[in-house]
Amino acid sequence: MLSAVSPRSTPLALKRPRWVLAAFSPLTWREFAFHAAHLPIAVAGLLWFSVAVAVGLPVGVTWVGLVVSAFLLAGCGWFASATRKLSRRLLGQAVDVPRKHDLKPGAVGYVTSRFSHAATWRALAFLPVSFALTVATFCISIGVLVAALGAITHSVWGQYLPEQIGNDGQPHRGAQFLGEFVDTVPLQVGFAVLGLALFLFVWPSVNHGLSSLQRVVIRSMLGASRAEARLTEVTRSRAAVVQNADDTLRRIERELHDGTQARLVGLAMTLGDARDRLQHGAEPGVIAPLVDQAHSSTREALVELRELARGMHPPVLDDGLESALISACSRVPFPVNLEVSLIFRPSTVIESIAYFSVLELLTNASKHARATQARVTVSERSGRIELEVRDNGRGGAFVSPGDGAGHQTGLAGLLERARSVDGTLDVNSPAGGPTLITISLPAAAAS
Structure with a gap:
């Protein structure tokens, strides 16, 4: 079933690639770029959260401190906005912006409007969650990717590792895997195949799964609530209906003025001509065509009025x-x-x-x-x-x-x-x- 009701967030036209080509898909690399690009935003957000808590709570006991706390709280919206924009561009998820708080005049209005805005508190809670999640997703994704590329290219850089004595008493160069030094051709080929499999099949799935987790957190904490989205949709639809009603009224006014009104004016002139002729003793044969013309104009005006009335309350x-x-x-x-x-x-x-x-x-x-x-x-x-x-x-x-x-x-x-x-x-x-x-x-x- 296709539902015509708008969702809370709109996914962009990004189709997930087939699993064989996932490692080379632009979507996979955009998701990886999100982990890297969002990391400095998450770090800065955590610093702002720390300042907001460390400064806002102690000074909040005074009136001036409440204004400062409200400013620090409102600043969380900057990081939320940056995250939503990055989510749209790299993750392909357009998150509905929560409804803005009602702006009230004066210092009291400034404080109360921000402290009573639920979306601002969600943005504050998002900052530490975002830091922990982004650090984890970035480290896991880049860790799997580096391990895969390292295994593929081990035959090139492994020979430059320092020499070590193995359990067999012989010197070896190269990385150790499952207790064995990868320094022979068969082991290097097998290690490269393992790295290739890791790059082609494991890393894209891990990267996409982490990105999906980011999407869920961003949508739930930074998006509009269900009630806000519903209110926005109803407001937008009502505005469209009002606009359509205004267009309909203007069309009716234009058609009445240019069509029906002109026809009624002609009808009045025809009847006036017939009346004048009757007053001057004209023959019925002279007046009859005027009466027929007036009758025809009246029927045409009725047809036009019925067409205009179509769509109104029946x-x-x-x-x-x-x-x-x-x-x-x-x-x-x-x-x-x-x-x-x-x-x-x-x-x-x-x-x-x-x-x-x-x-x-x-x-x-x-x-x-x-x-x-x-x-x-x-x-x-x-x-x-x-x-x-x-x-x-x-x-x-x-x-x-x-x-x-x-x-x-x-x-x-x-x-x-x-x-x-x-x-x-x-x-x-x-x-x-x-x-x-x-x-x-x-x-x-x-x-």
Whole structure:
């Protein structure tokens, strides 16, 4: 199932290589570069942590000391920001930035806003954890890599090691492995093969495992919490819905001004001409064409008004969601099995979103999926409205991005509508079908 809900952190387009070529993959070396590049940041972070604890705690008993402690605490965010940027560039993990603290005026606001910000405390706790983890990952990764390369090149540098007397009483030059000096051709070849295997198969896996551990720690301690990510997503979706609503209102205003209003002005002029002719005793045969023209303009204006009203709150919802869905399903050119089991009536906003979502999905199933039957289920689970629309079409449905100008269409538009009220949309549509789209909405829209 493809979920259309954004995760807390977004992995970039970095595909892990096949295990045979992993040692030569750019991703493997970027992960190794992260261990090396993050080491000085981790060391500096530990020093800042030590200063923050050693200075911040003693001086925090005074008012001026609280300001200093708040500054030292806020400074942890610098290292968190640097780590997130490095994680994005080298580890391929874009971590959602936690929500910023509310800026309050004055010294009291400066102190309280920073001491009450949970993400800042997580950043402080991250500094010692990051130091221990980064030192360990760097030492382990570079240790395995150096051992592998050393074994491969031992035949070159081993002859320059100092001479030693072995257990057999003979002098030897070279490294010792399992109690034996590697100074003969067979042992050197075997040692090189062992080093090559270590480089090709062991080091990439160890390096990747350590990088995965770094990703988990960075994501959990420096990323936005689930509640923060949810709030950010809802805020972004509501902004998109507001923008779309503003664009719709501007379009209606423009079309009313340039179309319907101009047509009504022409209608008024035609009726005024007919009235003047009647007052001057004109023959009915002269006035009849004007009346026909006015009648035609009136019908065209009604058509334009109906087109403008499309997408607004339909009167059928006044009788409830079930009645509205029955009407929507009856207009589909194939049989639709509708099941509605609600123990309460949702708010008007939720009813409108549910109605238009089902209408859009059934239209898509008819026009694009070439479905011959569908099933719509509406139920209540744990205080939320669950909508399921299943069709036997050809499948392949997915949430496509917008056009870059803030306009959303199709499933993307439905997703934005759902997110605007803290809802979700899931798409399960394999090629060849069937398609199952699930929308979860709260019973009432949040104010």
